[in-house]
Amino acid sequence: MPQITKKSDEFDVSRYFLHLLDEDKDLSSGIAAIKTLLWILEKKQFGTIHILDTTMREAVAAMRQTDLSIAAIVSAGELFCRFITLSLDDKHMEECRQIMLNRGKIFLTKLLNSRQVIAQQAQRFISDGCRILTHSRSRVVLKALIAASKNKKSFHVYVTQGGTGNSGEEMVEDLQSAGIDCTLILDSATGYVMESVDFVMVGAEAVVESGGIINRIGSYTMGLCAREMKKPFYVLAESFKFSRLYPLNQRDLPNEYKYSRKHLNDVAKVHPLVDYTPPAYITLLFTDLGILTPSAVSDELIKLYM
């Protein structure tokens, strides 16, 4: 019997998850993952904690099967499982469920608000007349830039194409429709424009324990260039993207992070989708927990998972 229910669950979970993302293009996959997990918690009955735990893990596994970048899904899923463990009391199961649902809602509202908080923090760093380099498309960077533009600041943004796909073009369109001055550049022009920008501002798919980031391929190159030219390299990332990974180099990144699922069997001939930027290249991280130095990230993670 468990075999059958598991099968149908998996189907439901990923469909609901994808439906959420489809409904709201602005939703981050991490938040969608947490929403999905909350939905499961609400809709299903659990006899024991053990079943609850396994269901959640299965749901995360199901979401990992979708063809999205998994970094945020993994970290959000892990955060949610931690959240369940921490909210457990020696109470009755049904009572526990109510507490969790209640807390879960608060948790979600806070997460949904996080981009706003980050955009607000970044305002003081975007000064009038400055020139900013950003990599491809990041919703939180976009939000911060639009907020700055609404604050009557005028600035110029250089956007890289961001490898294959048209995410760079999308970013440029979004910026232009918000009335922000911007230029689309080739990824290979990073070095060329670096001397003329004031700082670099990128998003992240995941923030790892060392304080480094995992982000779309080309971010590391940008970090290296920025360091060489002594330009500040700012990262904007929500706190649910904090992951319990400690890569030391690019090879340490798990393959599921680096390659799309259809290529996982043979990765020798495809190029990776993300890279790891070590903390040494990051000036500051803007998160909903405040403006952090890279070394503060591990502190946060230790506090949570200790």
Added chain:
Amino acid sequence: MKEQPLKEVTQLIHAIKVGMVEGSYSITNKTLDIFKYIIMSKSWENADALMQIVRAQCRILQAALPQETVTANIARRILKLIREEFDLLHAKVQHFADDSQASLSLHKLVTQTSETNICVDYSLPQKGLREALLDHLQEVETELETSSENVCVQAEEHIHSSEIILTLGHSRSVENFLKRAIKKRQFLTIIVAECAPACRGHNLAASLANEKKVELIVIPDAAIFAMMSRVNKVIIGTHSVLANGGLRAACGAYTVGLAAKHYSVPVIVLAPMYKLSPLHLCEQDAFNMVGCAEDVIDYDSLAAREAKVYSPMFDYVPPELVTLFISNNGGHAPSYVYRLLTELYHPEDLEI
């Protein structure tokens, strides 16, 4: 309603502007006195009102003296103290433990049970708050008084016999630190960069010359790089420490830092806790200050007619160039400063 400065605040601002009160230690001390006076006065009913008065006066001080970050720092300390005392008394009355003091963290994000926990109602009247506050204010005062001494006692750990130490300008903490080292160690050589145009390095050299058994060398700022290769340690003071571990220090400190980096000489910065400010280097305009130009070039000289003259007061030194901070609580790496800041101030008070 526009905020009115207290008489004491106006007096302090005046005293600082005309140079009667100098040095961050005395400024901090005087500011603390004002806040103590506010707490003792009867003009507030509850914690919320008190916090508003403190904030208002701090804003006035900041507007008048944007460079003196220590005033805001001590105000933040006081605000945190008020919050803590209030919560403590509140918890005693309400019989529930409240961890709302813990700063914003991932852990809290996950375990928060309800929205109401976030904002404590500080406007509730609380008996015994004044007494408790004054009690704890005493602790802050003592910490301030002993801070210089607590920094100095660490001199022995860092300075050894027959070492060559380089310093810049005249910082009172450095002066006391070096004097302590001279007493304990032999055959020290101290190189003082004069820090033109004010040349306060001369004062330091004069003061150190009173001590025996020390070799003093005063050099112009231009010779910093040339001398660095033979230096064992750089010890400097700072105006304030920023949130990322960077420094806002006397102009010339960046030169020293870069030269030290080039020769891999450790840079030790003496920074008592009250100099730690939770600010980032982003508002460039407010960061620096230009001093009197006549020190650089005489007004009646020929060149003064044509030339533009600037005499900036501060340098920003990035955290990579600092090896160690010595505060009254011990030594800390620059990457640890954020941690000290979260312990020192409440996250809601970062913006006053």
